[in-house]
Structure formats: structure tokens, C-alpha cells
Amino acid sequence: MCGIVGAAARQDVTSALLEGLKRLEYRGYDSAGIAVLNDHGLQRLRCNGKVAELVQETESTGLSGQVGIAHTRWATHGAPSDRNAHPHVAGMDGRIAVVHNGIIENHAALRKQQQDRGIAHDSDTDSEILACQIAGHLSAQNGLLDAVRAAVDEVEGSFAFGVIDREDPERIIGARRGSPLVVGHGDSGYYLASDPLALAEVSSQYCLLQNGDIVMISEGEAVVWNGSETVVREWREFQGTEVQSGLGDYEHHMQKEIFEQPDAVAQTLEGRIETGRVDDGILGPDAGTVLDATRAVQIAACGTSYHAALVARHWLERHAGIHCQVEIASEFRYRQHAQDPGTLFIAISQSGETADTLAALEMANQDPNYHATLAICNVAHSSMVQESDLTLLTHAGPEIGVASTKAFVTQLTALMLVVILLGRRRTLAPEAESDLVAQLANLPTRIGRVLELDAGIAALSKQFANRHHALFLGRGSHYPIAMEGALKLKEISYIHAEAYAAGELKHGPLALVDEDMPVVAVAPNNRLLEKLKSNLEEVRARGGRLYVFADRRSGFQSDDLMTVFELDAPENAVAPILFTVPLQLLAYHCAKIKETDIDQPRNLAKSVTVE
Ligand code: F6R
Numbered sequence: 001m002c003g004i005v006g007a008a009a010r011q012d013v014t015s016a017l018l019e020g021l022k023r024l025e026y027r028g029y030d031s032a033g034i035a036v037l038n039d040h041g042l043q044r045l046r047c048n049g050k051v052a053e054l055v056q057e058t059e060s061t062g063l064s065g066q067v068g069i070a071h072t073r074w075a076t077h078g079a080p081s082d083r084n085a086h087p088h089v090a091g092m093d094g095r096i097a098v099v100h101n102g103i104i105e106n107h108a109a110l111r112k113q114q115q116d117r118g119i120a121h122d123s124d125t126d127s128e129i130l131a132c133q134i135a136g137h138l139s140a141q142n143g144l145l146d147a148v149r150a151a152v153d154e155v156e157g158s159f160a161f162g163v164i165d166r167e168d169p170e171r172i173i174g175a176r177r178g179s180p181l182v183v184g185h186g187d188s189g190y191y192l193a194s195d196p197l198a199l200a201e202v203s204s205q206y207c208l209l210q211n212g213d214i215v216m217i218s219e220g221e222a223v224v225w226n227g228s229e230t231v232v233r234e235w236r237e238f239q240g241t242e243v244q245s246g247l248g249d250y251e252h253h254m255q256k257e258i259f260e261q262p263d264a265v266a267q268t269l270e271g272r273i274e275t276g277r278v279d280d281g282i283l284g285p286d287a288g289t290v291l292d293a294t295r296a297v298q299i300a301a302c303g304t305s306y307h308a309a310l311v312a313r314h315w316l317e318r319h320a321g322i323h324c325q326v327e328i329a330s331e332f333r334y335r336q337h338a339q340d341p342g343t344l345f346i347a348i349s350q351s352g353e354t355a356d357t358l359a360a361l362e363m364a365n366q367d368p369n370y371h372a373t374l375a376i377c378n379v380a381h382s383s384m385v386q387e388s389d390l391t392l393l394t395h396a397g398p399e400i401g402v403a404s405t406k407a408f409v410t411q412l413t414a415l416m417l418v419v420i421l422l423g424r425r426r427t428l429a430p431e432a433e434s435d436l437v438a439q440l441a442n443l444p445t446r447i448g449r450v451l452e453l454d455a456g457i458a459a460l461s462k463q464f465a466n467r468h469h470a471l472f473l474g475r476g477s478h479y480p481i482a483m484e485g486a487l488k489l490k491e492i493s494y495i496h497a498e499a500y501a502a503g504e505l506k507h508g509p510l511a512l513v514d515e516d517m518p519v520v521a522v523a524p525n526n527r528l529l530e531k532l533k534s535n536l537e538e539v540r541a542r543g544g545r546l547y548v549f550a551d552r553r554s555g556f557q558s559d560d561l562m563t564v565f566e567l568d569a570p571e572n573a574v575a576p577i578l579f580t581v582p583l584q585l586l587a588y589h590c591a592k593i594k595e596t597d598i599d600q601p602r603n604l605a606k607s608v609t610v611e
Helices: 016-027 051-061 105-117 128-133 144-155 253-259 261-269 287-293 302-321 356-366 384-386 406-424 430-451 455-466 477-493 502-508 529-540 575-593
Strands: 003-009 031-038 039-047 069-073 087-088 096-104 157-165 172-177 182-185 188-192 205-208 213-217 223-226 229-231 295-300 323-328 343-349 370-377 390-392 469-475 496-501 518-523 545-551 560-566
Touching: 003 157, 003 172, 016 031, 016 051, 016 069, 016 406, 031 051, 031 096, 039 051, 039 096, 051 096, 051 261, 051 356, 069 096, 087 128, 105 128, 128 144, 128 157, 128 477, 144 157, 144 172, 144 213, 157 261, 182 223, 223 343, 229 502, 253 575, 261 406, 261 430, 287 370, 287 406, 295 302, 295 356, 295 469, 302 323, 302 343, 302 406, 302 477, 302 545, 343 356, 343 406, 370 384, 370 406, 390 406, 390 455, 406 430, 406 529, 406 575, 430 575, 455 560, 455 575, 469 502, 469 529, 477 518, 477 575, 502 529, 518 529, 518 575, 529 545, 545 575, 560 575
Parallel strands: 295 323, 295 343, 343 370, 370 390, 469 496, 469 518, 518 545, 545 560
Antiparallel strands: 003 069, 003 188, 031 039, 031 069, 087 096, 096 157, 157 172, 172 213, 182 188, 182 205, 213 223, 223 229
């Protein structure tokens, strides 16, 4: 993953670089570094830890320069440490410095070749190998641009990188293949970054580089090449959503994002539903023919987005009468498929950059049995949006907290729109469509009411936070919600949590139940309620402690062994969205009590651009 920033400006660029890094910490945060060109040549600072530590160090050393690059890392090759932190230097007396995002797959072979040429390496990273490969092509005839051109032909794998050269102190060269890279333009100069978000403070416009692009930026211009030709990439104006990333009155981004969910869902729906109907054009002008011809749906996604896909499978089969398969993208991409013709492939992703989901999408694009691909995604300029035939943006706004919250509920909202579009062509009657649309339209208000449970869930979390394990139970379309609740709890509070379809409990996991194993259940008032109640009795009979999030019509009563939290979730179809919210709050409050790093949990990163 990793985030990179570069700046060439008429003034000192260190604060722009560090601000950019802070905004990119969602991509990784185990070490950070910066390198600038100034009257002393090339100066570099690196530290094992977060960007805040690098900021302190930069301030205390008074580092400055008008051209520089910076990096925040998520370790792949080499443990988090000072020596593995970027920028990596290479060449005579550390002539060049490189920041890199991606994976150089042939790093071992290149390392060996470099060692045979007498090069000693300072780190365990594949990125240093890239730096040495570039430096190896510098000569009296070959400047930095030529050296980069030669090196990118030799490296295999994915990359976005920026490189500066002490002997060419006004320029940065960048290149991308697979990993994202954008160029920003502001009053003071030109910038590079992994995500426009990093440049929103200093740039008024940005453009997205394409695979194979090499860019040269200086204070006064940006030139892009693809192969030997110069190319012009479209400049876009920054929108409000790319700029806002502050915390406001909230303590954590995750908390802010949980509370933004009513607005986020309203934005997902805006302009897409009208007078009881979903607008047929929301997937683009050509989508009608694709939807008419769709015979089945295959969804691939990872993590939380995979849980959204699992809910959608229930919805597609129930409301649209269409066969749907769901698979974790990292499994899907390495499997032989026997797919029926006429299948619509859907990739779900907050970032639109998750390597496994992107690879699954690329596979589907090559397979004629998938007659079209659709990306449900939160980031308009992402690789998945660019690679898919059709797109439905979730419009959740930037999600900074590593644990996904508002992205999930907006994915579900967007998926329900797709269910309705497909259903209308098959089994969904107009009255049933207007009922589903009314449920969607009510969602922002209903989520707002569920959020009122916050204080109660904060109190409940006090009993929960000292546990080491928890089981989450659900049935039907709420089983994926139990999975999502367990994932949220484990990733931010580090409490081990597993989800089971409640009917599966007695086939093994019931053996785990005792007074030390809290069991969380999601209990909507639907046709599976009585079945769920029987499953919960099985837990109670073994002394298990139950925490039940139930619709207020479900008839649960709190007692010694059961704490009931009532929600108002009368509308069955969208109930999974409503039941998600208390589980997010439970995870959030447990993590807060445990004083974990809620927005940046250990070992994780927001955008998983490596497989
Ligand atoms: C969990 C979480 C991850 C992501 C997963 C996929 O809270 O955020 O499980 O859902 O890494 O990311 P996207 O949706 O960006 O493809």
C-alpha cells in the first residue's frame, strides 16, 4: 500500500509534503520519511512510526527545500524500521532518493544482479532495489528521466514512485504501473501523490496518470509521457468532498463516519430515486441493455465490502429472482470458473484500488461469459471505476478511519438500487418496487434513530471491553451483518470475535460457550425470528451471556443472562443496514475503553493495494 507525495514549488515544500502524508496515512502508517533538495544537496529524514513523529523530527531539524518527496509506509518487504523506511537513496554518495508504492516482483533477481555489480544494500525492501536500478542507469549521457525509462522496463510488478536527483535539483520524475499516481497543480507549483486527497490543500486541479505514464514535474510545469510520446491527461477541479477531512467535534474519524451515515445514505440516493421508482439511467446510458440481458450475477469483494456482497445475494435472489454468487476476491482471482453466459460481474470496493478485487474485475473483463462488469465504489477516480463497463458511485465522502463504516452502509444502499433495477426486469412488481424505494428513502431518518442508542451502547461496552473472545450470531441476510460486527470488533478492539449463522452453532462452536464467552445476536423481526430464538435458548441453557440487538417488536426481554437493545427496524428488506449501526458503535466504544488506535489499528491499512 503506502502513500507517496512529491512537491516542486516556489517555496519550502516540507509542510505541503507532511500535510499530504497525514492525509495518506490511511494507506499505511508504520514508518514515514521525507527527502528534499536544497543548498546542502539531498537531505533525508526517516522514522519508524507515524507521520506525527516525522513532523516533530522535521521541525526540530529545520529541514527545508523547494523540491521534495515523502512517504508513509505499510510494510510488505522488510519489517517496519528506520532502515526500511522510505525514501531510499541510491547512486554515488546517495545521489537519488525514491519513494515507492507497490511491489517489485522480480526484486530478488535484481538484488542478486546488483550485488554482483558490487552494490551494497541498506534495507530489506524491494523499493531500494528499484532505486538502485534507476541509479544504475545514470551516466554522463543519461539523466534522471532516461534512467527512469530504462529502469521501468526492467522491473516487474506494480509501482507508483517519485524520484529526485541531487544533480538535477529542480525536478521530480514519477511513474506509475498498477498503483495510483496523480499530479496536482496549485498557485505555487506542481505536486505528485497517491491520491488527490493528499494535494487538496495546495492544488486547485489534479489529473490522474494512466498505467505506463512517466511524469516530470517542476515548479512551473508537468509533462507526461506514455512510451516515447508526450500525452495530455485531463485536469479536474477539486470538489468539496476531496478537501474535507477534518474531525470537527468528533474524537475519531471512525466515530465521525458512523454519525455521518444518515447523510452518506442520503447522498447515495440523491438523484437516483424519484416518485417511488429508481431512475433507470443510474448506471449510465448503456446499462439498460446490459440489465435486460443479465441472467445471473457474480460479485467479488474483500473484507467489509465482501459482507455487503453477501447481503446483496439475499436481496438479489429474493427481490429480483436472479441467481447470485459471491466470492472473496483473493479466492476468485485464482480459481478456474465455469460461468454461465449472461452473467453480470460486480466488484464492490470502497477504495476502488484493492488489488485482489481489481484483479478479479480484470479477469471478468477478459471472460466473455461476463457480459458486463459493474463497479460499486466510493472513489470516482479509482482504478476499478476506470476498468469497469458500468459504475455506481456510493457518494459516502472520504472514509478516513481504517475500519469501514459509512462505506458499508452506502454500498448496501447502492446494491439495493441495483437489485431494484434488475428486479424490475424480472419478478419485482411496481408496488413492491415502490415499497423498497420507500424503505430506502426512510433510511437516513431510521439510521439517525439507531444512532440515539450511542450512550446505551457506550455503557454496555464497559462489560464487554475486558473480554478476550466473542461470538456474533445472525441468520439469513443478517448473518453477514453478524460477520461485519465481528470484523469491526476484532480489527479495532483486538478482541477475538467470530460470526456464525445461528443455526450452525450446535454443529461445533456451541462447545465454546460458557460464562466467559459473550454472544452477540442480531434479531430482526422477520420470518427467521423464532428459529433464532431457539438458537439463543441453546446458548442460554449453557450459561452463555447474551447481548441481543432486536427489533422492538421481536419480543425479547432483558434478564440475568440476556441484555436486550431495542431498535426500530420494522422494514425487513433494509433492516440489515439498520442492524449494522449498533455493532459499529459497540466496536467503537470497546476500542475506546481499551485505548487502541481506533482510526489506525495495528498492522492494517485502509487501501490494500497489494495481494
Ligand atoms: C474493514 C475494512 C476492510 C475493507 C477491505 C476492502 O473494516 O475496511 O476489510 O473492507 O480491505 O477494501 P475496499 O472496500 O476498499 O476494497
